[in-house]
Amino acid sequence: MSSLLEVQGLDVEYRVASGWLTGRGRRLRALCGVDFEIQEASSVGVVGESGCGKSTLARAILALVAPSAGEIRWRGWSIDRSDASRMREMRRELQVVFQDPFGSLDPRMTVGDSIAEAVAALERERDGAVVRKRVAAALSEVGLDPALAGRYPHELSGGQCQRVAIARATVVRPRLLICDEAVSALDVSVQAQIVNLLHDLCRRHRMGLMFISHNLAVVRHLCEEVVVLYLGRVVERAPREALFASPRHPYTQALLAAVPEPDPGAARNARVVAAIDDVSDATAAASGCAFAPRCSLATDRCRSESPPLESAGEGRWVACHRWLESPGGDSISSINSPLGPRITPTRRPE
Ligand SMILES: Nc1ncnc2c1ncn2[C@@H]1O[C@H](COP(=O)(O)OP(=O)(O)O)[C@@H](O)[C@H]1O
Numbered sequence: 428m429s430s431l432l433e434v435q436g437l438d439v440e441y442r443v444a445s446g447w448l449t450g451r452g453r454r455l456r457a458l459c460g461v462d463f464e465i466q467e468a469s470s471v472g473v474v475g476e477s478g479c480g481k482s483t484l485a486r487a488i489l490a491l492v493a494p495s496a497g498e499i500r501w502r503g504w505s506i507d508r509s510d511a512s513r514m515r516e517m518r519r520e521l522q523v524v525f526q527d528p529f530g531s532l533d534p535r536m537t538v539g540d541s542i543a544e545a546v547a548a549l550e551r552e553r554d555g556a557v558v559r560k561r562v563a564a565a566l567s568e569v570g571l572d573p574a575l576a577g578r579y580p581h582e583l584s585g586g587q588c589q590r591v592a593i594a595r596a597t598v599v600r601p602r603l604l605i606c607d608e609a610v611s612a613l614d615v616s617v618q619a620q621i622v623n624l625l626h627d628l629c630r631r632h633r634m635g636l637m638f639i640s641h642n643l644a645v646v647r648h649l650c651e652e653v654v655v656l657y658l659g660r661v662v663e664r665a666p667r668e669a670l671f672a673s674p675r676h677p678y679t680q681a682l683l684a685a686v687p688e689p690d691p692g693a694a695r696n697a698r699v700v701a702a703i704d705d706v707s708d709a710t711a712a713a714s715g716c717a718f719a720p721r722c723s724l725a726t727d728r729c730r731s732e733s734p735p736l737e738s739a740g741e742g743r744w745v746a747c748h749r750w751l752e753s754p755g756g757d758s759i760s761s762i763n764s765p766l767g768p769r770i771t772p773t774r775r776p777e
């Protein structure tokens with residue numbers, strides 16, 4: 428397998444206005460030292476609460492916002508917006524589906540024209556008959572009647588619109604599809620159908636998937652690997668089975684315990700959940716671990732020293748000084764004790 432996407436030490440800052448009188452801007456650090464990668468034809472879920480930087484990460488990868496530090500490489504190429512021809516190629520290979528099924532389609536265009544526009548713009552296909560055939564095939568592939576090509580978005584349901592958005596994104600055969608909360612606005616029954624559709628499309632076309640969601644149950648169904656973000660930082664990264672069976676970071680443990688599913692670990696994690704409910708000072712940590720103000724395991728070290736993302740064995744990465752002592756960590760420490768020295772720093776110091 429080779430890397431489709433590599434993100435290394437990514438920082439993104441936004442300028443935000445601070446006050447009427449001073450007129451000075453303030454910087455908001457939306458992402459801080461984010462590291463992860465996506466292999467060809469693999470699926471990675473990005474989870475975390477609202478405001479933790481998930482959409483910013485998608486926007487940075489799509490080159491819609493410029494990083495303030497770090498690097499993003501697309502198939503080995505360091506994304507460079509001044510290279511127009513390579514950018515055009517990347518724009519075809521990397522497609523996105525957003526949350527709002529109606530907002531992502533032009534209300535003045537028929538759905539057929541929306542899909543045709545993608546083929547014409549990204550593949551420079553000029554033959555009308557070929558384009559029409561591609562549109563019809565794309566619609567049936569997402570489970571819609573090709574006769575709907577003449578309809579406008581407002582004539583369709585939310586689920587149908589999202590299928591059209593998926594057809595528009597996948598008609599050009601991207602190597603990676605980014606879905607940013609793509610099922611969150613849909614009814615639960617429709618969500619399941621769209622999730623199954625995405626699963627089938629990825630398999631059929633060996634398409635990679637970066638699935639951003641706050642819904643862990645859906646991520647568990649779709650993604651082979653999971654990246655957990657907290658206030659702009661990766662706090663844990665792990666293969667699906669490992670993450671859901673024994674989350675290492677106290678924040679991941681709390682997130683999983685909050686999933687409304689029977690979870691044998693829920694009672695064990697109750698202590699952390701109690702802490703996570705108190706969000707009032709969640710952003711207060713200027714130094715140290717960003718999660719420390721909400722973490723029942725936090726020590727003075729956690730409050731003063733930011734934990735690097737370290738290898739925790741079995742393809743897992745955790746940014747926590749105390750993961751071995753946390754409720755989900757003690758099992759591995761006894762079972763797998765010859766993990767060797769725990770500290771394997773991988774990131775350059777900030
Ligand atoms: N265009 C913007 N200007 C200023 N701040 C922004 C902008 N977009 C997002 N933010 C802020 O950046 C942080 C991350 O936002 P976002 O990436 O949208 O998070 P998520 O998708 O996880 O909800 C939030 O604090 C949000 O308020």
Ligand SMILES: [Mg+2]
Nearest residue numbers: 481482483608
């Ligand atoms: Mg978002």
